[in-house]
Amino acid sequence: xAFSKMILWELKQVFxxxxxxxSFVIQFFVILAIIPLFDVYSTILEDPQEIVLPTSTxxxxxxxxxxxxxxxxxxxxxxxxYTVSEEEGYTLLEKHxxxxxxxxxxxxxxxxxxxxxxxxxxxQRLLQQEPTIEIDWHLNEQPVxxxxxxxxxxxxxxxxxxxxxxxxxxxxxxxxxxxLLLAIFLASGILVDLVVSEKEKQTGEILRSLPISPxxxxxxxVFAVVFxxxxxxxxxxxxxxxxGRVSSLLSMLPLFLTSFLIISLTCFVSVYAKSYKEAGFxxxxxxxxLFAFLMSASTFxxxxxxxxxxxxxxxxxxxxxxxxxxxxxxxxxxxxVSCAFIFVAVKLYGRDEFYFGxxxxxxxxxxxxxxxxxxxxxxxxxxxxxxxxxxAHALSEVIL
Amino acid sequence: MRVLTLAHKEFKDILSERVYIMTLLLQIFVxxxxxxxxxxxAQIQYSITYVGNIYVESDDHQxxxxxxxxxxxxxxxxxxxxxxxxxxxxxxxxxxxxxxxFTNDVEDIIxxxxxxxxxxxxxxxxxxxxxxxxxxxSLLIPLVLMLPVFFSMNILSDSIVKEKERKTLxxxxxxxxxxxxxxxxxxxxxxxxxxxxxxxxxxxxSVIYPFLYHIPLLISFxxxxxxFFFSSAVAFSTYAxxxxxxxxxxxxxMMAATFLIFIPFPKDLSFLGRLSPVxxxxxxxxxxxxxxxxxxxxFIVYGSLSVISFLIASRMxxxxxxxxxx
Numbered sequence: 167x168a169f170s171k172m173i174l175w176e177l178k179q180v181f182x183x184x185x186x187x188x189s190f191v192i193q194f195f196v197i198l199a200i201i202p203l204f205d206v207y208s209t210i211l212e213d214p215q216e217i218v219l220p221t222s223t224x225x226x227x228x229x230x231x232x233x234x235x236x237x238x239x240x241x242x243x244x245x246x247x248y249t250v251s252e253e254e255g256y257t258l259l260e261k262h263x264x265x266x267x268x269x270x271x272x273x274x275x276x277x278x279x280x281x282x283x284x285x286x287x288x289x290q291r292l293l294q295q296e297p298t299i300e301i302d303w304h305l306n307e308q309p310v311x312x313x314x315x316x317x318x319x320x321x322x323x324x325x326x327x328x329x330x331x332x333x334x335x336x337x338x339x340x341x342x343x344x345x346l347l348l349a350i351f352l353a354s355g356i357l358v359d360l361v362v363s364e365k366e367k368q369t370g371e372i373l374r375s376l377p378i379s380p381x382x383x384x385x386x387x388v389f390a391v392v393f394x395x396x397x398x399x400x401x402x403x404x405x406x407x408x409x410g411r412v413s414s415l416l417s418m419l420p421l422f423l424t425s426f427l428i429i430s431l432t433c434f435v436s437v438y439a440k441s442y443k444e445a446g447f448x449x450x451x452x453x454x455x456l457f458a459f460l461m462s463a464s465t466f467x468x469x470x471x472x473x474x475x476x477x478x479x480x481x482x483x484x485x486x487x488x489x490x491x492x493x494x495x496x497x498x499x500x501x502x503v504s505c506a507f508i509f510v511a512v513k514l515y516g517r518d519e520f521y522f523g524x525x526x527x528x529x530x531x532x533x534x535x536x537x538x539x540x541x542x543x544x545x546x547x548x549x550x551x552x553x554x555x556x557x558a559h560a561l562s563e564v565i566l
Numbered sequence: 567m568r569v570l571t572l573a574h575k576e577f578k579d580i581l582s583e584r585v586y587i588m589t590l591l592l593q594i595f596v597x598x599x600x601x602x603x604x605x606x607x608a609q610i611q612y613s614i615t616y617v618g619n620i621y622v623e624s625d626d627h628q629x630x631x632x633x634x635x636x637x638x639x640x641x642x643x644x645x646x647x648x649x650x651x652x653x654x655x656x657x658x659x660x661x662x663x664x665x666x667x668f669t670n671d672v673e674d675i676i677x678x679x680x681x682x683x684x685x686x687x688x689x690x691x692x693x694x695x696x697x698x699x700x701x702x703x704s705l706l707i708p709l710v711l712m713l714p715v716f717f718s719m720n721i722l723s724d725s726i727v728k729e730k731e732r733k734t735l736x737x738x739x740x741x742x743x744x745x746x747x748x749x750x751x752x753x754x755x756x757x758x759x760x761x762x763x764x765x766x767x768x769x770x771x772s773v774i775y776p777f778l779y780h781i782p783l784l785i786s787f788x789x790x791x792x793x794f795f796f797s798s799a800v801a802f803s804t805y806a807x808x809x810x811x812x813x814x815x816x817x818x819x820m821m822a823a824t825f826l827i828f829i830p831f832p833k834d835l836s837f838l839g840r841l842s843p844v845x846x847x848x849x850x851x852x853x854x855x856x857x858x859x860x861x862x863x864x865f866i867v868y869g870s871l872s873v874i875s876f877l878i879a880s881r882m883x884x885x886x887x888x889x890x891x892x
Contacts, residue, residue, distance in 0.1 A: 192818055221844045222704040227853065235685070262854035266688070274688040279854055280699050280777045286687075287696035290635065295681040301673065302660040310647050310664045311618055322613035355814060442809045443724060447585045451592055 172386035353395035354432035361436035381512040430507035572751030608698035621645035624654035632679035703852035708844040714763035723803040793872035800879040
């Protein structure tokens with residue numbers, strides 16, 4: 167009873183805050199604005215030859231003087247085209263303002279300008295025309311290409327395919343997942359506030375005098391945030407479903423797993439941190455490391471599908487392929503790690519030193535954490551060992 | 567003088583915070599990661615497109631010259647280890663493929679060389695991979711140089727909101743200083759710190775990638791950009807009641823800025839992309855020669871934005887309802 171009261175009280179605190187309403191409204195508009203912009207990326211991916219980074223607009227300055235090639239260049243946003251006379255063109259080239267000068271059908275490059283190489287790279291591709299010649303082909307198979315080169319090519323092609331699959335998926339737009347992460351970050355911001363503010367305002371001591379265990383106090387905060395997050399995500403998903411951007415609810419599983427991981431990590435960091443400032447820094451570092459891991463782990467998928475269990479982000483592809491048993495199995499590690507974070511946070515929250523100090527160093531905390539999460543660690547270890555055969559097989563394939 | 571005293575005190579406060587120093591160290595990790603990302607991207611592109619050794623016998627000198635330009639192949643004088651053997655005789659092309667997986671690439675290489683013969687191509691000195699050059703100049707270098715600006719906004723915002731929370735802002739207002747002077751005194755140490763980081767990253771980047779130009783002008787532009795971003799941070803933190811609120815505003819502001827910078831505009835509005843601070847950094851750092859007309863708009867736009875945001879910040883700071891907690 168006291169527990170549900172605590173949850174309601176925390177929820178009231180969250181919803182009462184005018185700033186929450188403010189950030190919620192901003193979030194809504196940001197999400198609405200981002201979706202059409204991501205569509206531009208999808209369009210670009212349909213024709214990879216046309217990929218121009220948004221920051222590459224007008225990156226290559228080119229001078230053009232009465233050239234039939236001018237209209238081709240002007241269509242490409244990467245070129246900054248200066249229409250000049252012959253004399254002006256050479257002057258701009260000498261002053262290194264442009265990296266190449268096109269006069270008629272002659273292209274003169276600024277020899278030592280590194281951008282000239284970029285200009286040549288794009289021009290060679292752009293000026294290519296439909297073939298007018300016939301080629302006589304003969305096949306004489308021989309093992310002339312080094313295995314290393316073939317393997318690198320295969321890996322790179324798989325990486326491109328994987329990205330394209332995720333971006334162009336009909337069931338779920340991968341970029342939509344990223345947009346929804348916005349809601350998760352805001353929810354974790356609320357959780358930091360709920361946990362750390364008790365320390366900063368020194369109201370934690372009063373909480374400890376209540377007839378409810380500290381673990382339940384922390385869980386009430388987590389449940390309140392999870393409720394807010396669930397409401398937000400349900401709202402966004404329903405909106406996206408109505409807009410035809412999400413067709414399978416199962417494809418939302420990676421999002422829920424990632425959000426559980428982020429929330430549990432935030433919970434652990436907030437319990438450990440002494441102040442807002444420290445929590446802010448620790449969370450930034452943790453997120454950078456977590457995302458570096460999630461993204462790099464999802465690129466392991468390129469090496470082998472057996473490695474997909476390392477990151478919930480790779481689950482999107484498994485779901486796409488209908489490997490439902492594999493999905494449940496692959497979802498397990500990140501779920502267990504999240505449970506471990508929550509479990510440790512609850513245990514730490516019950517200890518006096520996290521309110522009154524002196525707080526133990528991070529390294530002294532490790533044996534405590536390992537002791538408390540022995541069972542969970544064993545479960546995670548079992549999953550990893552179970553996977554190790556396929557992982558070893560995949561890695562040996564790569565090495566060989 | 568009073569401004570400098572305040573700036574000196576703020577500077578000491580910032581350096582005494584272990585968290586900020588660790589944030590600076592975190593950036594090294596991010597910067598190195600970003601550069602590796604650029605190399606990885608360029609390597610992927612190279613791995614996909616590289617065909618390998620090609621042997622060519624051609625009576626058309628122009629065709630041979632065009633093939634020599636193509637980065638996807640390496641012309642060899644011995645056909646034994648070649649992926650394809652191309653023979654061009656009196657306008658007919660015959661190709662012997664030794665690996666069928668590269669047939670489409672070889673066909674594209676031949677077509678490109680053949681159709682691009684209509685244009686006379688000048689010489690370009692060989693060097694770094696063009697994809698790597700482009701991604702470094704247009705994305706990664708601006709990102710690295712904007713990092714200290716984003717990180718420092720947090721420091722500045724913390725400094726103002728902490729004053730409000732500790733109720734020392736009102737004491738600061740009782741000092742015979744104008745509100746504008748207080749803002750400047752708060753901003754100066756953060757600018758100095760951010761500049762030190764910018765200079766350190768420029769030094770580090772110059773070692774990895776030696777094509778960074780107009781460094782003094784680039785630093786001047788970054789100072790103008792900092793003036794805009796930092797004045798905005800002052801305005802946000804003056805409006806915010808607590809550190810949490812100010813962090814929330816900053817996160818939303820930075821998100822909006824990041825999306826505006828990195829999300830492509832529709833083709834008709836692509837010129838807007840040039841107005842982002844990244845556009846200015848790209849123009850200044852990647853061009854060997856510069857035209858005043860290209861550079862000036864960036865300074866005018868960001869100079870005006872800085873003045874406007876500074877005026878807003880000082881106006882907000884002079885209103886009691888914003889400076890009192892709650």
